[in-house]
Amino acid sequence: MTESFSTLRVNADRMHDSFIHQALIGATGDGGVSRVTFSDAHLAARNWFRAETESAGLEFHTDGAGNHSAILSNDGRDKTLLIGSHLDSVPNGGRFDGALGVVAALEVLKTVKENRITPGVRLEAIDFTDEEGSFIGLLGSSALTDRLDPDALKKPRGGRDGLVEGLARAGLSEAGFFTAVRPKDSLAGYLELHIEQGKRLERTGTNIGIVSAIVGIRSRRVSFIGRADHAGSTLMTDRADASLGASAFTLAARELVMRDFSNCVVNVGKMDFAPGAFNIVPARVDLALEFRSPDEGEFDRLEVALAACAKEQAARFGLELQTQRFENHVPNLMSAEIQKAFADSCDDLGLTHSSLISGAIHDGQSFDGVCPMGMIFVPSVDGASHAPREFTKWDDCVNGANVLLQTVLKLAA
Amino acid sequence: MTESFSTLRVNADRMHDSFIHQALIGATGDGGVSRVTFSDAHLAARNWFRAETESAGLEFHTDGAGNHSAILSNDGRDKTLLIGSHLDSVPNGGRFDGALGVVAALEVLKTVKENRITPGVRLEAIDFTDEEGSFIGLLGSSALTDRLDPDALKKPRGGRDGLVEGLARAGLSEAGFFTAVRPKDSLAGYLELHIEQGKRLERTGTNIGIVSAIVGIRSRRVSFIGRADHAGSTLMTDRADASLGASAFTLAARELVMRDFSNCVVNVGKMDFAPGAFNIVPARVDLALEFRSPDEGEFDRLEVALAACAKEQAARFGLELQTQRFENHVPNLMSAEIQKAFADSCDDLGLTHSSLISGAIHDGQSFDGVCPMGMIFVPSVDGASHAPREFTKWDDCVNGANVLLQTVLKLAA
Numbered sequence: 001m002t003e004s005f006s007t008l009r010v011n012a013d014r015m016h017d018s019f020i021h022q023a024l025i026g027a028t029g030d031g032g033v034s035r036v037t038f039s040d041a042h043l044a045a046r047n048w049f050r051a052e053t054e055s056a057g058l059e060f061h062t063d064g065a066g067n068h069s070a071i072l073s074n075d076g077r078d079k080t081l082l083i084g085s086h087l088d089s090v091p092n093g094g095r096f097d098g099a100l101g102v103v104a105a106l107e108v109l110k111t112v113k114e115n116r117i118t119p120g121v122r123l124e125a126i127d128f129t130d131e132e133g134s135f136i137g138l139l140g141s142s143a144l145t146d147r148l149d150p151d152a153l154k155k156p157r158g159g160r161d162g163l164v165e166g167l168a169r170a171g172l173s174e175a176g177f178f179t180a181v182r183p184k185d186s187l188a189g190y191l192e193l194h195i196e197q198g199k200r201l202e203r204t205g206t207n208i209g210i211v212s213a214i215v216g217i218r219s220r221r222v223s224f225i226g227r228a229d230h231a232g233s234t235l236m237t238d239r240a241d242a243s244l245g246a247s248a249f250t251l252a253a254r255e256l257v258m259r260d261f262s263n264c265v266v267n268v269g270k271m272d273f274a275p276g277a278f279n280i281v282p283a284r285v286d287l288a289l290e291f292r293s294p295d296e297g298e299f300d301r302l303e304v305a306l307a308a309c310a311k312e313q314a315a316r317f318g319l320e321l322q323t324q325r326f327e328n329h330v331p332n333l334m335s336a337e338i339q340k341a342f343a344d345s346c347d348d349l350g351l352t353h354s355s356l357i358s359g360a361i362h363d364g365q366s367f368d369g370v371c372p373m374g375m376i377f378v379p380s381v382d383g384a385s386h387a388p389r390e391f392t393k394w395d396d397c398v399n400g401a402n403v404l405l406q407t408v409l410k411l412a413a
Numbered sequence: 414m415t416e417s418f419s420t421l422r423v424n425a426d427r428m429h430d431s432f433i434h435q436a437l438i439g440a441t442g443d444g445g446v447s448r449v450t451f452s453d454a455h456l457a458a459r460n461w462f463r464a465e466t467e468s469a470g471l472e473f474h475t476d477g478a479g480n481h482s483a484i485l486s487n488d489g490r491d492k493t494l495l496i497g498s499h500l501d502s503v504p505n506g507g508r509f510d511g512a513l514g515v516v517a518a519l520e521v522l523k524t525v526k527e528n529r530i531t532p533g534v535r536l537e538a539i540d541f542t543d544e545e546g547s548f549i550g551l552l553g554s555s556a557l558t559d560r561l562d563p564d565a566l567k568k569p570r571g572g573r574d575g576l577v578e579g580l581a582r583a584g585l586s587e588a589g590f591f592t593a594v595r596p597k598d599s600l601a602g603y604l605e606l607h608i609e610q611g612k613r614l615e616r617t618g619t620n621i622g623i624v625s626a627i628v629g630i631r632s633r634r635v636s637f638i639g640r641a642d643h644a645g646s647t648l649m650t651d652r653a654d655a656s657l658g659a660s661a662f663t664l665a666a667r668e669l670v671m672r673d674f675s676n677c678v679v680n681v682g683k684m685d686f687a688p689g690a691f692n693i694v695p696a697r698v699d700l701a702l703e704f705r706s707p708d709e710g711e712f713d714r715l716e717v718a719l720a721a722c723a724k725e726q727a728a729r730f731g732l733e734l735q736t737q738r739f740e741n742h743v744p745n746l747m748s749a750e751i752q753k754a755f756a757d758s759c760d761d762l763g764l765t766h767s768s769l770i771s772g773a774i775h776d777g778q779s780f781d782g783v784c785p786m787g788m789i790f791v792p793s794v795d796g797a798s799h800a801p802r803e804f805t806k807w808d809d810c811v812n813g814a815n816v817l818l819q820t821v822l823k824l825a826a
Contacts, residue, residue: 198651199651219691231703247661248659255651266649267654269688269691270690281680386642
């Protein structure tokens with residue numbers, strides 16, 4: 001390939017038709033879609049992908065993990081450049097999260113194909129199974145990269161019965177997931193276009209966000225333990241009230257992160273009170289804590305600081321403290337080469353860009369250590385996501401697709 | 414009756430035997446009892462009451478509300494002086510709460526009977542149904558005083574199915590509850606001995622607490638409403654996190670009560686988070702708030718102050734606020750005449766006493782406006798209650814029973 005393709009653009013109208021078609025599948029009537037993994041709507045969206053692939057004259061492929069691919073016919077080229085995202089959604093989610101990346105990937109392949117370009121690698125647009133984790137987050141991509149833990153299939157967060165039934169509905173088997181692994185050396189890279197799901201691009205008026213890292217996630221159950229007492233006859237000063245430690249920690253953890261860890265976020269998503277009655281002083285509060293950092297060293301410092309904060313608040317109210325570890329997802333750095341290719345493409349297209357950290361997990365995470373990966377964001381209006389009001393202006397969607405196209409052409413040259 | 418009875422004492426050994434017998438029923442092996450209303454253990458304790466009554470030569474009576482009574486044979490005396498408490502317990506409760514008052518009331522009647530005293534009123538020791546509210550708090554006493562709301566039977570907090578099944582097990586019917594009403598003018602008064610369930614008597618080394626008032630209880634559901642957002646991609650400063658308002662209110666409400674309302678208590682017994690996931694910023698926290706005051710005017714001032722506090726904390730974090738009213742129990746004043754009779758009895762017996770407010774609800778509450786009522790407390794070791802470690806020294810139990818006896822003799826003279 002030569003520089004002569006730098007003026008190439010996706011077909012914005014065709015891509016819009018395609019986007020609208022998929023957004024009608026599982027539409028909730030309020031601008032959103034509900035396409036929980038293996039639901040009727042999700043299966044219908046998967047069928048749409050296949051039909052769209054075949055009508056574009058692309059090769060359709062599915063693997064044992066249910067990942068659906070459109071392939072630009074492969075004349076014996078060894079390496080595959082994957083361009084993907086996902087068609088499943090959270091319950092009552094938005095119509096851009098995931099779907100925009102799939103539609104754009106298909107449009108890039110259509111554009112390359114109709115311009116009779118012969119890229120130096122096999123190009124594959126891919127719709128990954130269950131990115132959102134109705135059952136197991138990043139299910140399809142982790143199967144493809146040999147990162148799927150067999151135990152995860154035994155205790156999916158969406159419930160084992162639902163998974164078994166869903167697999168049957170989708171014509172998949174558990175054993176099949178382990179046949180979806182691709183040899184590492186077959187992969188040239190992984191690219192993804194996604195909505196930002198935050199306000200940084202909108203606030204700064206930037207066209208494209210080039211992801212430098214995907215944050216790691218650590219989740220912990222932090223328990224403050226006091227003593228159940230009669231909520232009437234026990235003096236205020238005689239109580240060991242677990243709610244006080246939990247409340248003080250929730251406020252202090254936020255202050256800590258905002259003051260000392262500006263690249264990180266923290267969330268207390270839930271508190272479970274025991275015994276949990278109006279008239280009993282809470283003996284125990286289990287707090288669902290999650291914190292995210294793009295840097296492993298900073299992550300460790302944050303964890304130490306949060307633990308000290310919990311200890312301080314427990315001591316302040318005469319409580320015991322217990323901490324249980326749940327997930328540990330390490331932060332992932334994006335390929336410097338792909339980041340540069342994205343930036344050059346933006347410059348070529350006259351689009352402003354900035355480097356940012358993805359606070360959300362994406363399928364790219366599964367490719368860490370497997371092949372180079374890169375990701376771009378387009379602006380989310382008001383930062384909304386995982387909700388019907390999720391919205392990205394169509395011009396921004398097209399900009400993202402053109403950056404993806406130009407970057408594919410650079411990388412596949 | 415004359416002053417000649419002022420040297421009369423209960424039979425401490427007989428009362429101890431009686432106490433130990435009942436404490437074995439539903440014993441949990443760790444010093445506690447579990448006698449949830451209408452459970453096998455509770456029904457067995459009720460049978461024990463009947464056997465104890467009959468073997469003492471007292472008249473046994475049961476009403477449509479399942480209240481069990483021992484009556485000192487009534488030679489046509491019109492008015493009844495009730496002396497009561499309850500044999501039901503909270504799950505895994507202690508062996509003194511309620512049971513001590515029933516055992517002492519029986520012992521008072523036995524002592525009066527064996528001394529061939531003819532009191533000026535009909536004496537009745539009573540075990541009320543479901544004081545603890547496994548189904549409906551103060552169920553038996555409110556039926557007796559015509560305070561039972563028919564709707565309460567339709568939606569008991571222990572569940573409708575459990576109540577229906579329990580009534581059948583106990584041989585009771587819903588309609589029966591409304592036949593338990595006693596004419597107001599048949600009641601001379603209501604007396605109760607109970608453990609303090611707090612540390613005030615123990616801390617001051619006082620033998621007897623004479624209750625001046627039972628607190629009122631108001632319970633509210635206070636909801637802080639923000640916005641669900643992605644807990645990774647949403648900047649800390651862009652969140653409307655309902656947990657922050659709920660946490661700040663929990664801490665501030667405690668400060669407020671400790672600083673400005675020293676007669677009152679407040680409890681946040683539970684918080685329900687929605688959506689309630691590690692990785693979603695909480696959109697809503699429903700907080701189970703209960704506060705108690707012995708004085709209606711102070712109660713109103715506290716409610717206004719708590720509402721202002723909730724509003725301030727909601728505004729601080731950009732949240733909406735909703736408040737829903739649940740229970741409203743008004744504070745009840747004890748009869749001045751009965752308080753004086755208790756104090757005189759303590760003085761006669763050489764026991765120290767102090768006036769205090771009951772932070773807990775008791776069956777006496779049902780008698781507000783129906784007849785004079787009075788209540789005494791004996792010290793709780795370490796203030797513990799509603800738990801197996803609940804304990805009162807036996808000498809203190811006997812002191813309480815003697816004060817009850819002497820007061821009955823004074824009031825029934």
